[in-house]
Amino acid sequence: MQATPTAIPDVLLIQPRVFGDARGFFFESFNQQAFDEATGSHHSFVQDNHSRSARGVLRGLHYQLPPHAQGKLVRVTRGCVWDVAVDIRRGSPTFGQWVGEELSEDNQRQLWIPPGLAHGFLVLSESADFLYKTTTYYAPQAERCIVWNDAQLAIAWPDVGEPLLSPKDAQGVPFAQAELPVLAPSPFGGGQG
Numbered sequence: 581m582q583a584t585p586t587a588i589p590d591v592l593l594i595q596p597r598v599f600g601d602a603r604g605f606f607f608e609s610f611n612q613q614a615f616d617e618a619t620g621s622h623h624s625f626v627q628d629n630h631s632r633s634a635r636g637v638l639r640g641l642h643y644q645l646p647p648h649a650q651g652k653l654v655r656v657t658r659g660c661v662w663d664v665a666v667d668i669r670r671g672s673p674t675f676g677q678w679v680g681e682e683l684s685e686d687n688q689r690q691l692w693i694p695p696g697l698a699h700g701f702l703v704l705s706e707s708a709d710f711l712y713k714t715t716t717y718y719a720p721q722a723e724r725c726i727v728w729n730d731a732q733l734a735i736a737w738p739d740v741g742e743p744l745l746s747p748k749d750a751q752g753v754p755f756a757q758a759e760l761p762v763l764a765p766s767p768f769g770g771g772q773g
Contacts, residue, residue: 581595581617582594582595583619586679587674588665588674588678588697589674591692591693591694591697592691593690594689594690596609596688609655609690615692619692623651623715624715626716627717628711629711629714630709630710631709631710632658633703633707633708633710634703634707634744635707635740636740636742636743637744637745638702638703638728638737638743638744639700639746639749640726640728641664641725641726641727641728641752642698642700642723642724643697643699643724643725643761644722644723645759645761646761649695649696649716649722650714651694651695651715652691652693652699652713652715653691653692654683654691654699654712654713655688655690655691655712656685656711657709658685658709659703659704659707659709660683660685660686660704661682661683661702661705661708661710662701662702662737663680663691663700664678664699664700664701664702664735665678665691665698666700666733666735667697668696668697668698668726668760668761669697669760670760670761676732678733678735680735696761698726702738702740704738724758725752726752726753726754726755728745728749
């Protein structure tokens with residue numbers, strides 16, 4: 581497993597070691613020890629989620645407030661998405677910045693999004709199966725949503741026409757009005773988590 585920092589240094593692009601030949605492929609999609617070594621931190625995962633979405637579906641930008649803030653390890657097992665993480669931690673040196681990565685069944689990359697960041701994705705293929713491991717349980721009372729096309733964040737979403745949103749995501753609030761977490765000190769130096 582190789583972890584590469586993005587423009588938000590504690591958001592990591594993870595490339596598992598894939599063994600493939602004419603028969604297919606094999607790789608460890610998760611190994612706690614390898615994850616800890618690659619990220620330089622330890623997070624226990626308590627919930628696995630799986631969604632299937634059609635082309636043009638946009639989910640996000642979601643986050644949960646402390647003490648329910650979720651770290652997410654995300655990947656795509658079928659199809660292709662544009663995956664986005666936004667640093668919404670007040671006090672962070674990358675506050676208000678976003679990173680985007682293409683995750684697909686072909687590149688088999690994963691993205692580690694630490695607690696305290698907002699997350700969303702847009703489906704680029706005809707459909708996509710999206711899997712994510714979370715560090716805390718879903719807590720609807722702590723869930724918040726920032727509108728996907730916030731002018732201040734100016735996320736460069738790929739053009740797939742008008743995105744398909746859930747009613748909840750269509751009601752997302754502007755970044756300037758969002759209830760945001762404060763950056764907590766990290767035992768690992770820099771960043772929350």
